[in-house]
Structure formats: structure tokens, C-alpha cells
Amino acid sequence: xxxxxxxxxxxxxxxxxxxxxxxxxxxxxxxxxxxxxxxxxxxxxxxxxxxxxxxxxxxxxxxxxxxxxxxxxxxxxxxxxxxxxxxxxxxxxxxxxxxxxxxxxxxxxxxxxxxxxxxxxxxxxxxxxxxxxxxxxxxxxxxxxxxxxxxxxxxxxxxxxxxxxxxxxxxxxxxxxxxxxxxxxxxxxxxxxxxxxxxxxxxxxxxxxxxxxxxxxxxxxxxxxxxxxxxxxxxxxxxxxxxxxxxxxxx
Numbered sequence: 001x002x003x004x005x006x007x008x009x010x011x012x013x014x015x016x017x018x019x020x021x022x023x024x025x026x027x028x029x030x031x032x033x034x035x036x037x038x039x040x041x042x043x044x045x046x047x048x049x050x051x052x053x054x055x056x057x058x059x060x061x062x063x064x065x066x067x068x069x070x071x072x073x074x075x076x077x078x079x080x081x082x083x084x085x086x087x088x089x090x091x092x093x094x095x096x097x098x099x100x101x102x103x104x105x106x107x108x109x110x111x112x113x114x115x116x117x118x119x120x121x122x123x124x125x126x127x128x129x130x131x132x133x134x135x136x137x138x139x140x141x142x143x144x145x146x147x148x149x150x151x152x153x154x155x156x157x158x159x160x161x162x163x164x165x166x167x168x169x170x171x172x173x174x175x176x177x178x179x180x181x182x183x184x185x186x187x188x189x190x191x192x193x194x195x196x197x198x199x200x201x202x203x204x205x206x207x208x209x210x211x212x213x214x215x216x217x218x219x220x221x222x223x224x225x226x227x228x229x230x231x232x233x234x235x236x237x238x239x240x241x242x243x244x245x246x247x248x249x250x251x
Contacts, residue, residue, distance in 0.1 A: 001205045001207060002206055004203070006217075008202070014050065014059075021046050022159075022167070024043050025044060032145035047159055051162055052106060064092055067168075068096070095165040095168055098161035116155070118136075118137075174201070177201070181244060182246075183243070189226075189227075190224045191222070193218075197251050203250065205248075207245075211230065212227045213227070215227075223247075
């Protein structure tokens with residue numbers, strides 16, 4: 001099954017983009033090859049670019065504060081595991097404190113590192129990090145992998161509070177959804193949004209063996225999914241077949 005996610009607002013778009021970047025960084029940090037560490041730095045700079053938005057930190061704190069209030073409402077509810085509730089509440093409080101204590105914008109301490117910024121200024125240029133352009137960077141890439149990993153983990157640690165908070169916020173959001181099995185008719189599916197609820201995220205799972213690609217659009221009133229078929233890397237074309245998939249709306 002292949003999972004596709006569609007955010008209904010710009011804040012969620014930013015969260016999902018950052019989540020993807022943090023996951024990529026986490027994967028690259030476990031590797032030892034210089035090429036992997038080069039792209040770990042590329043990812044680090046991408047996170048700084050996306051997370052450097054002035055309102056991101058405020059958005060995260062607001063979402064964590066909202067979660068604290070929601071969890072408080074569930075306290076003493078006999079149908080809720082109070083032990084699990086307490087654990088989640090502690091996680092939310094820990095993330096809130098860590099993000100709130102960050103000085104300035106996300107990654108600000110890294111942007112004050114002249115050596116890193118000299119690499120950042122060249123890394124977006126095709127071939128711009130050759131040894132004759134950045135000899136100090138070339139020397140770093142030829143260090144023992146353990147030293148490079150130590151440096152990368154230190155730099156990634158500066159961005160960790162935001163990454164951990166986003167992971168928790170998105171986990172709690174995804175857990176609000178109830179999957180439903182639906183069928184598209186001749187490659188098209190539409191569903192009116194339930195009244196009185198504000199949804200933030202749509203999740204769609206479809207069998208990869210069908211070789212179908214969902215093209216999703218939606219707003220507060222309607223969700224539409226058009227299925228496309230692609231073969232041999234060609235441009236996807238509309239499918240005219242009925243097909244089943246799993247749809248989840250998260251509020």
C-alpha cells in the first residue's frame with residue numbers, strides 16, 4: 001500500500017515538508033560515506049530555509065498549547081487510559097518547553113557559523129563545492145566518518161526541538177482519523193465534507209500493484225480524487241476504471 005497525504009492549509013504543508021526533511025536527515029546521519037554526509041548538510045540547510053519562517057515557532061507553540069487543552073479535557077474520562085494520557089501530556093509539555101526556549105528563529109545558531117554559511121552559499125550552485133572552491137569543506141569530507149558524524153549530530157541537535165515537536169503534533173493529528181474504504185467510479189471519487197468539523201489532513205492509501213496515482217484536491221466543502229495511470233515513466237493519463245482505496249480525514 002502506498003500512502004499519500006494532502007494538507008488542507010498552508011501550515012500543514014510546511015509541517016509535512018519539514019517532516020520529510022527531518023526523516024531524510026535522520027536516515028543520512030546513520031550512514032558513513034562522504035556523499036551521504038554532503039547530502040545531510042544539504043538537508044540541514046533546507047530545514048533552516050523552511051523552518052526559518054518567522055511565524056513557524058509561533059504556529060508550533062500554538063498547536064502544542066491547543067493539544068494541552070484537549071488533553072486536559074480528557075482527564076478523568078473513564079474511557080481513556082489515564083496512564084497513556086499522562087505520557088502524552090508530558091511529551092507535549094516537554095516539546096513546548098524546548099521550542100519556547102529556542103533563541104530566535106529555528107537554526108539561528110547555525111546561521112551564525114561562518115564556515116557552515118560559506119558552504120551554504122556554494123552548495124546550491126551546480127558543482128559549487130569542488131575542492132578548489134571549498135578546500136576546507138573538501139578536507140572535512142575526507143575526515144574519519146566518526147568525526148563528520150559527530151559534527152553533523154551536533155548541528156542537527158540545534159534543530160531537534162522543532163523536529164520532535166512536529167513529529168508529535170502530526171502523530172496526534174493522524175490518530176484523530178478513522179479510515180474508510182471507498183471506491184472511485186471510472187477513476188473519479190468525490191465526497192462532501194462532514195458539516196460542523198474542520199479537517200486539516202487527508203490520508204489516502206492505495207494498492208501499489210494497481211499502478212494508479214491519486215490527484216487530490218479539496219477544501220472545507222468537498223474532497224475530490226482523480227486517479228491517473230502511468231506506464232514506463234510516461235505522462236500519467238486519467239484512468240477510466242473503478243478502483244478501491246482507503247481514505248482518512250484527520251481533524
